[in-house]
Amino acid sequence: MSNQARIDYQIRLGATIDCARFLLQQGLPFRGHDETEDSKNQGNFLELLQWLCNHNKDIEAVSLKNAPENLKLTAPDIQKDIVNCIAVEIVNSIIQDIGDKLFSILIDESKDISSKEQMSIVLRYVDKGCVIKRFVGIVHVTDTSSLSLKEAIDGFFSIHGLSMTSLRGQGYDGASNMRGEFNGLKTLFLRENECAFYIHCFSHQLQLALVAIAKNHVEIAGLFLLVVNVVNVIGASAKRRDMLREKHSANTFEALNNGELSSGRGLN
Template sequence: MERYFKRKTQLEILEPSPKSPKNNESSSKQTCVDSMKINSETLQYDPGLRRPILSYHPNVQDQVRRADLQNKPCQPKNHTFPYTNFGTKPRRFNPAWFTQFPNWLEYSTSHDAAYCLCCYLFKPDIGDQSGGDTFVGVGFKNWKCKKKLEIHVGGPNSSHNNAWRNCEALLNQKQHIETVISKQTDQDRIDYRTRLGASVGVSRMLLQQGLPFRGHDESENSLNQGNFLEILRWLRHYNEGIKAVTLENAPENLKLTSPDIQKDISSAISYEIISAITSDINDSLFSILVDESRDKSSNEQMAIVLRFVDKGHVIERFVGIEHVADTKASSLKFAIDDFFSRHGLSISKLRGQGYDGASNMQDLKGISDLAQKMVGTKKDHTYPLVYLLLTLALILPVATASVERVFSAMNIVKNTLRNRMSDLLMNDCLVAYIENDIFNSIEDEAIMQRFQNMKTRRG
């Protein structure tokens, strides 16, 4: 048969079929995007900058949908919304609409327009019906007519509500074909959770210590299969319940020990840690500390640390490493904007930026003590403007060792023997390794739930 048919490469399988000249021009770019791992880190958070869902290859469309749903709607509540003149009256987007439509309404800061998340993900291409392309492509900008948002929702069988039901079904693992076909019993589900819990526990220990997961030779006859498998085998010796459902006692296609599973668990842990950090910041003012350095592969990496005040205490949290092509101001700004967009941080709450350098810190401790004293005596409510002034003084960028410690940790996590580690995996490992105190506060159940929702699982 090889004489008459040519086998397609993986690149040809992932490339979408051309539907228009525009698709043909960008086919190489689309192929690169479609072929890489789809997750919340590789997709645009701003709805005005997203690619149309139908432009992705059908094999990865559900992965894109699931990642966007896990990110939740883009709702920058603290953004300074610009005014637009409608006749003689200036009007703008009302952030109170986020409360009324919390599950689907999105706002694009780049296009000053509103969008519908569920319609973007599942609305069929039926021309101008149900508002046409307004809430999916061009965006809704008629701020004087809020009623059109309610018209967009429509009745029980509207396109919007059908799309919303499809979103709920996608996140319901029990309705997926793979789950239905496997026909798991209750005991199978218990075994799966035990197996997943063991993999999460081993990953937790390795990430906290900054140790590599894989080994040079992971075959059955290897004397050293790598840290992940060796620790899992050691754990089996002391827990009969784990021993009964892991490795050779697990189904061949559900061992939960593959490199992809290890990366997904690391990604889930990193996501939960950053979510906890952004939740701590909430609506508070903050500043950003940035520095760049080269890793062991000679790639330029930019470390991002957020500095904010919580109950009078100055807190600095490492939130990620971003790969930059160079150290030009435009490249750093693009990376920072992209990071803020992905994690739903508002640029309007940013009160300072530090890019290395020196500063005087001798009076900082006294200001911090005063702020803590005000919180302890509840004077921050009596004199809110004084407390706000102290907060602004505390979050101003200063020369600290937080960013430099990130690069020291980077040399531990990505060393000479692990110089082929991807940027995404290195970021996940660094977040877990550096923010150890937050990592310890995250329950395994939250990590497992996040892991399950990342893609369709058999368990």
């Protein structure tokens, strides 16, 4: 490869990586429904790269139509490789930031659109007095039994050099297979590290408390039933929602005129 060809390749690769970084930062999809050359919308990635070419003559001279057919760096496999590289660098940066600090792990699992069980992993640690939570990845698991989840987490720890002895907390969504007293994931961790204290999901605790209260107090149960009915009636019709908004705006305007509400940015 000549020196000029190498420079052209670096410019083309840099533009491709910049487009991928922008889409990842904004949480936008890459692919388009129709990515052919005569398409009116080729998708976010190709459209962003074209926009970049329109505003930078150096990039335009070596990208898209001006690039070699076998070296355009726009294929879906190339995009996935770049995304994977960026993901690895981000996770490695988080792991380096944790270093030898103590940390906690937050786990949840759910099925994706293809009905595959996916386990999300979040690390929580303290850095210079600030509590930091970092999402570090999604791991595919064959099932949600405690042993399978434990093996997946052990594999994640092994890949990224995390030590089980530094684990000081574990939190889950409250599912029985994850928090069971004897066979759950909680106990499997505690057998290896007695300091990995389990904390029940506070949102799930609140939900259980509300359910228990509603079941034992007729007035509260009636309130929730009334709220559900109102939401269903209003939400089923755009006209009813508009009527409710108009009524609320009129009441707010009247309260402002009467001095019952204070005006200010974000107050109303």
